[in-house]
Amino acid sequence: MIGSAGEKIVENYLKNNGYKILEKNLKTRYLEIDIIAEKNNTLIFIEVRSKTNDNFGEPEDTINKKKKEKLKNNAFSYINYKNYDGLYKIEIVSVILDKNNINKKESLRHYKDIIFE
Amino acid sequence: MFVKIPSVTHSGLSSIRVDVEVNIMNRGLPCFEIVGLPAKAINESKERIRTAFSNSNIKFPARRIIVNLAPADIPKEGSYYDLPITVGILSYIINFNLPDKSLFFGELSLDGSLRYTKGALLLSLFAKNENFKKIFVPSESANEAAAVKDVEVYPIQNISQLIYFLTGKKKIMKTEYIEKNNDVFFDFDMSEILGQNLAKRAVEISAAGGHNIFMIGGPGSGKTMIARAMPGILPKLNEQESLEVTKIHSISGNISPGSSLILNRPFRAPHHSISSIGLVGGGNRPRPGEITLAHRGILFLDELNEFKKSTLESLRQPMEDGYVSISRGMEQVIYPTNYIFVASANPCPCGYLNHKNKNCLCTEAEIEKYRKKVSGPIIDRIDMHIEVPDVETLELKSENKKKVNLESSNNIRIRVEKAREIQKKRFKEENILTNSEMRNKEIEKYSFLKESAENFLVKASSCFYFSARSYYKIIKVARTIADLEESLFIEDRHIAEAIQYRSFQFNSKN
Numbered sequence: 001m002i003g004s005a006g007e008k009i010v011e012n013y014l015k016n017n018g019y020k021i022l023e024k025n026l027k028t029r030y031l032e033i034d035i036i037a038e039k040n041n042t043l044i045f046i047e048v049r050s051k052t053n054d055n056f057g058e059p060e061d062t063i064n065k066k067k068k069e070k071l072k073n074n075a076f077s078y079i080n081y082k083n084y085d086g087l088y089k090i091e092i093v094s095v096i097l098d099k100n101n102i103n104k105k106e107s108l109r110h111y112k113d114i115i116f117e
Numbered sequence: 118m119f120v121k122i123p124s125v126t127h128s129g130l131s132s133i134r135v136d137v138e139v140n141i142m143n144r145g146l147p148c149f150e151i152v153g154l155p156a157k158a159i160n161e162s163k164e165r166i167r168t169a170f171s172n173s174n175i176k177f178p179a180r181r182i183i184v185n186l187a188p189a190d191i192p193k194e195g196s197y198y199d200l201p202i203t204v205g206i207l208s209y210i211i212n213f214n215l216p217d218k219s220l221f222f223g224e225l226s227l228d229g230s231l232r233y234t235k236g237a238l239l240l241s242l243f244a245k246n247e248n249f250k251k252i253f254v255p256s257e258s259a260n261e262a263a264a265v266k267d268v269e270v271y272p273i274q275n276i277s278q279l280i281y282f283l284t285g286k287k288k289i290m291k292t293e294y295i296e297k298n299n300d301v302f303f304d305f306d307m308s309e310i311l312g313q314n315l316a317k318r319a320v321e322i323s324a325a326g327g328h329n330i331f332m333i334g335g336p337g338s339g340k341t342m343i344a345r346a347m348p349g350i351l352p353k354l355n356e357q358e359s360l361e362v363t364k365i366h367s368i369s370g371n372i373s374p375g376s377s378l379i380l381n382r383p384f385r386a387p388h389h390s391i392s393s394i395g396l397v398g399g400g401n402r403p404r405p406g407e408i409t410l411a412h413r414g415i416l417f418l419d420e421l422n423e424f425k426k427s428t429l430e431s432l433r434q435p436m437e438d439g440y441v442s443i444s445r446g447m448e449q450v451i452y453p454t455n456y457i458f459v460a461s462a463n464p465c466p467c468g469y470l471n472h473k474n475k476n477c478l479c480t481e482a483e484i485e486k487y488r489k490k491v492s493g494p495i496i497d498r499i500d501m502h503i504e505v506p507d508v509e510t511l512e513l514k515s516e517n518k519k520k521v522n523l524e525s526s527n528n529i530r531i532r533v534e535k536a537r538e539i540q541k542k543r544f545k546e547e548n549i550l551t552n553s554e555m556r557n558k559e560i561e562k563y564s565f566l567k568e569s570a571e572n573f574l575v576k577a578s579s580c581f582y583f584s585a586r587s588y589y590k591i592i593k594v595a596r597t598i599a600d601l602e603e604s605l606f607i608e609d610r611h612i613a614e615a616i617q618y619r620s621f622q623f624n625s626k627n
Contacts, residue, residue, distance in 0.1 A: 116148050
């Protein structure tokens, strides 16, 4: 419920910011990617993190090392599957939803320049 | 995009060229990796650089950045690759031509400024040898690096200033070498030491010829005070010595930021709890020990008997050779160890053996055990052995009144400098500076021993059973005594005085 509401908000936000959405909720045996988009000739994998209130930490806090590895592997799988040879990025959008109306956002943060070690 | 920025890595006191290769790709997932056997501090430079960029309001490129420190099979250490890596990344963001024939060196601070980085002198020496014209170093290390002539040293304060310089918007003034005030520093003046005229004379000879000296005396007789006054009677370092010493202290980070070449002779007095590695040097990547840090200066071991036996024994070769070769798994290095060895000890465990008024409470066996802690080979390598007897309180008082008559360190230093000058002239064709460094070949050639003096020495050695080494050491000390008198030949009296500094046998019953 919260997840899909958050993804919808993020999708609108990305469209308004010039992202071209290629895939949504891509789920196969091997991978699970929230949104795949394209901007400035760069393929962008977007992970959406949503939460209703921030009493228990920020949404992006839930991204740990294991999740980071997973994001990386998902992106790799897609790249290999599509034989893509260009710049690609992983971005994280964290959104906090209104407690009373989950279709309304309280705040949104977009992490664009994530560098993986 | 690929750039190559030359830099260095150090192995002991020598430098090896390292190319910092930075490759930034327009494909793949953004990452920042450093390869080429970086140590922990180099790997952490990723975080320093990224934070420094954001604090200097420069957007760090979200691209695939690979940094290679070539040659890749030599382990790299230190924090000075921050600047070359930064320049490499900057060349992707902004357009500029890399200044040719230049080296970059320096550690970044999180705020984007550059910190004092150790080893700048070695870098500029390397630049001179390898024909690099310019070096870019943190401004606090610039003066040290500018001591080497023919190399242009550019002091860098922070990243923003560097960008202005590289894009040609602002100039950076070359550092002109400034010699900082380097007055001879010593704890005590010789004129503060009352009595002990014999010991003072011995110390003067030791300073003039670079001879090792061993002082034996009861507690409170002034052994330590005399040793601590010794830096005051030693001449300043000459240009070549100064470079040698500053190199050692530069690589071990003992130089304060912004300082110039070291002109004072180092004085090292490690506590007797020191390990043999601490004394001789060592570690996985061998670092200089106390004996190397004391190069061209004084190594003072107070309470020689209290040092661990194995620690003392490790001094044997470096004392004789003037260098120490340290071999470890990672690398082998040679450090110079040319120092005046000054040691002090009590004559027995209670300290009052041969005291005028007090009774020694030690048994024969106790004294023997105490003295055996210092082995014969070590004792034999020390040129001069002197007894420092107790000073009577009455004598102290009377001398205190006529203090004006006591010689100051500055006066003694003038004599020592003169004697050293004579030695320098004599050895100008050899690779040595002082009498103590003479080998047998040079002794034959330069000692100018009178025949009567030689006969006297032969007679004395059959009486005292001097070892072959002792025999030559006596000639060396006699040579210095003659130099202090500005006498060309070694006369009987010089030999006689030199023998006097040999007659006390610490570790044999007499």
